[in-house]
Amino acid sequence: MSYTVSSNSVEPNPGSMIQEERRSTSFNVQKMFEFLEGSKQKAVDTLSIMQQLERDPILRTSLRYYEYGTEKHREETAAKISRMAQYIEKDAPDMQTFQNRLNLIAVVDPQLGTRIGVHLGLFLGAIRGNGTDNQFNYWAFERGAAYIKGIYGCFAMTELAHGSNVAALETTATYNRKRKSFIINTPHVGATKWWIGGAAHSATHTACFARLKVDGKDYGVKVFVVPLRDTAHMLQPGIALGDIGEKMGRNGIDNGWIQFSNVEIPKEYMLSKFATISDDGEVIEPPLAQLAYSALLGGRVTMVTDSFRTSERFITIALRYSVGRRQFKQGKAASNNKKMPQSESQIIDHPLHQHRLLPLLAWTYAMGIASNQIQSDYKATLSMLESGVRTQDMKVLGVAIKKLKQLFADSASLKSTCTWKCLQLIEECRQACGGHGYSAYSGFGKGYADHAVQCTWEGDNDILAQNAGRITVQQVAKMLKTDMKPTGNFSFLAGKSKIGHTIDAEDISDLSKLLLALETLICRLSSNCLDLLSKNEQNWDSISTEKKSLSHLYAIQYMLSKGIQRLTEMRQSNNGGINTPIKLLLSLFALSGIKEYADVFLQFDVLSTQTYAKLKERIGTLCLEIRPMVIGMTDSFKFSDFFINSVLGCYNGDIYNDYWKAVNSLNDAFDTKAPYSHDLEAMLKRPTVAQRENFEKGSKVLQKLSN
Structure with a gap:
């Protein structure tokens, strides 16, 4: 059989288009990378870690990864955990370097990041946040938990019948005065610890959240270190546990259930930084017992970074694909086009495609700015808090508590907003890649399934958003009642409710005016919430949707204000021409956020219908201005093909050949007759x-x- 190939048929060459746009990038990609990482030194450190991870044969993650079943995922993840434990020893005592390493490996292998993050961030974090210095030093260093040596921990907070409402957990820890010990019990099936990462097969110990009971009196939920397995990895007496089964994603994590039946632990295994118990059973609690939950904020802060890194990866795939793929002809002649496919347009040049993807690129940059800021705030606040508790310096402790409350609001708002946006981004990017986005080898399917849980764990997003929104309303109420001006990141609230500000057509190109509009709306919506509360007998559930909107709006305000601050700080420096691209991205981010809440802006007269029409036009103009820079803007993430791990987003842009080779190398072309x-x-x-x-x-x- 012979084939006739049309003489004027041209083989597609997506790589050449991507390379051409790469060469025409108008700004310094390295400078942009340094901006995203927060500093030149951080950029150097990040690249060094990326290179080590990519070259490590044990940490290699190929396209075959997308075909693994649960057993293979867990087998490979265990080997990678063992390898990462060696990096902990190498990075020590600078645990921040290892945290950066963990954040980066989680981009390409989220389940590995979680397996280690549960141990270091949650188990060890609970001990650090709730234990005394002696307790932390013992478990972390003498027993080796800091290096995943001797101890591998899990975090037993969630129960089958309770998740977000931590104060209502039902596992009990009853004090035995005679034996100076606690008896841990699961009173009924609803109190079974559930979703506990690492419990099914791996963990030797757990940080167990249980109700402290002494002589029948309930002192609320405290944290206890409970051994699960002995040195032979056999279950301790009274411990029953198992696997909770297949999940939507991250099946490399052995999530399990745990039941305790009269499990006895020494009195000293109760973490006692904030609450202590004497030998005779006297419980002493500090007036600020809520500080015990400060350790939980680390996970939320990390998820802002996770959302940024994950968004970097998937927006890169979608934009490289959209630059390299041609489909249909633009313009009036499109319907009459008789030319060959080479005359078709790059899909990124279709206006709808730009409106779908470029605001998400802007969001990615905004999340990067927020990630750097909240990570810095978290470290500073925790350091101050620990210093205040250790020295009992009430002045330092007072400042730390204020910062902690601010951090709770910021992290709740950002965690919920960024994880939701990242999940939306992955799915939009998948659809923007057409049918090929549905291939497992694109990475989108597993990426979506793996990221979805971020919207639920470490605080359900709807609960966190309502909590954050409530804090904003309370800040406005306090200001109106006492004339005390809010401080910290809430300082913008002062006076804005009295300003009759409306976005005019000329304001939509002014970042400071857009920021003012967001702040004005937050004030007006908060004041409206106070009116609704007074009409509904202070029933906070009556303003649930408003609280959620406030949280999202606050997150947008936070990201925009920090972005403007960063932009202002670098104006005088030699920045390689990145100011203009960043300003364009921040403008698109702000306008996209306002458009998303246009109904609320219109409701409270912060935006007119005429200006809204101009705003939508401006979004289209910004997309056109950003369009030539998309390859440079995604190259600025510095993700190699190891981190991208997708046939649609390789650096060389050779989409079709890469896809063809992958399919044929991973699937036997001669195996045409199946067992069935x-x-x-x-x-x-x-x-x-x-x-x-x-x-x-x-x-x-x-x-x-x-x-």
């Missing part, structure tokens, strides 16, 4: 209905029966 083919063959060769009924209903038979 006999079922299909039997179906195709099946006898007729009459034959299968042995002709019992045929005319001859019926004629015989009628005589």
